[in-house]
Amino acid sequence: MSDRILVGTRKGLFDLRRGESRWGIHRVHFLGDPVSAVLRDPLSGALYAALALGHFGVKLWMSADDGATWIERPAPAFPPRPDGLDDPHPWTVHSIWTLENGGVPGRLWAGTISGGLFRSDDAGGSWQLVRSLWDRPERREWFGGGADHPGIHSVCVDPRFSDRVVVGVSCGGVWMSEDGGANWQLGGKGIYAEFMPPERREDPRIQDVHRIVQCAALPDTLWCQHHNGVFHSQDRGLTWREITTIKPSKFGFAVAVHPSDPRSAWFVPAVKDECRVPVDGKLVVARTRDSGESFDTLSAGLPDVPAYDLIYRHALAVDGSGRRLAMGSTTGGTWLSEDGGDTWFEFPARLPPIACLRFAVETA
Template identity: 65%
Template sequence: MGTSDRLSVATRKGLFLLERGARGWEIERCAFLGDPVSLVLDDPRDGTLYAALALGHFGVKLHRSDDRGRTWTELPAPAFPPEPGGASDAPSVQQIWALEPAGPDRPGALWAGTIPAALFRSGDRGASWTLVRGLSDRPERKDWGGGGYDQPGLHSIAVDPRDPRRLLCAISTGGVWGTADDGETWALRATGMYAEYMPPERREDPNAQDVHRLVQAPTAPERLYAQHHNGVFRSADGGERWTEITAIRPSKFGFALAVHPRDPRTAWFVPAVKDERRVPVDGKLVVARTRDGGDTFEVLRDGLPQDHAYDLVYRHGLAVDAGGDRLAMGSTTGGLWISEDGGDRWVQHPARLPPIYQVAFGQVALG
């Protein structure tokens, strides 16, 4: 695939759709203005747009567009089924926190991750959803805890491009879980991670790991990167074993992560100060890039604010397009930066946007 000329930006007050033309990146339209759009999927299989809204006491909404956001169709949002025996204590979905295509050879099939942490599947472009019981019924679920939210959330879904029955999911806080049989059975995949915030006896408990973001290398799916609450980790065997990346600077804390679409040794992170502050180190917004799988890092700052910058980049706020050179990054203060050269230099978009939850490139051209 080549370079993408369209970008979706999900914010606290709407979904902004940008296209790149002769005058650079311009906002073509805004959908759901004033509403918090928690997530967007620009499906690379057919160009369909999906937008998830988190409307508080009005509930979670899901919409689909087949014409690049000009018109939208409301879909049923993923929902927990009634408890057995008619019990009334079934949880309610508070947010859709992950939305991914279920494989290139499965048209219309989708995976969705939610808060509270659960995985749902759809086979009909979001027209209906089914809870993946194999994960939700795991006994370890009772020990999952909230990370940035009061309840645990499933925020990262990595589908193996070689075999769509194999996928990994990351939960904050509940570790990494993997399945090889399309969600029927699951196993923990966080061995080698550690949690500084846990008592010593649970420090290396795979079920206690707070993974902020999990991303798979598209051309080498066995290679994985994870931004954890207290470190950056990598795996070379599909998550069976993780090792810490200690070379990252200026800090090991952060949320966002992107991996090059063709070079599995190139990845980008956005370091910050953790816990009670959650701001860039020394008030300087930077991106850390590795080109050797995490052995060494460059700190990229050209075009990024270096004086009194307090922009935090959420876990879905950094994206790389299919070409591998174009990146986009959005922050909690509404800053949007785009790089055309792998992060060497960044240009800030002039729009003053609401706080940004996610940026996502479109990967196919519509007629």
């Protein structure tokens, strides 16, 4: 199991480690600064931290020595916006919403608000806007969900074939590439949007997929927490079926899938879109182990006092064993499980509001 968790918060990056018997804060980086995404590249061991500075913009820092020292790297940035261009979306990066390993040395992906996907092939030394997606006419239909502008929050890289990539956009649907981002196909068939007028409900271009995750062992299987429900795909994102058995509610942001069992996934439901808190003030995790035929409602070890913690889309993670889980909340609570979610314990700290957390995979 992974004994290290990187937690990006509103006020810094927290490096949590498990010692002989318990977890603790090993180190704090960028204290006071909003950390929107974090990544440890398992191929090189490099750490990446994306900052969304309130005054001074989006920054990307990298550490080659596991956090002892950091250097600033170029952040993804748009090319000059052509004069007179009619585009509903700004050509500026408002935040780096997700960072992912590209599966080959040096390749990284960055999903951003306002909707730009960026790729680096030199370990973050430079970034290129993926014009093949940005220039798609469908992008004009995208819009912000929660944020003012559309954003790319999910980049799933097929471990069998790193050029095969699935991207989730809020609100812009599911996009699939077979050639490292040179060409794109719009997936998402079967997903619908309750928030749209009837004639646009099934429009795949505007779906508010909140988060998409991919089973590492069977990458054709994807799970999606959508704005109005849970969806499941077994063809790499082309078609989806709705899972209606989740309880206590179908709204939420986060989803994690078991790395070797595609039938098992975890969610953290909230009441609904206009009331983004746990149902009845009770924080629970919903787990399926049978592809959504049924769900367990897991609460052992989670707060037994009223709790209004919301788990953001990047703040629920499972490690490579499939048994250890972690989640962090908007009110700074962090919980871990060693048994697949059956029981939880609270990390002994009150952290700043948590945007993202992930297990650090050891260098291969």
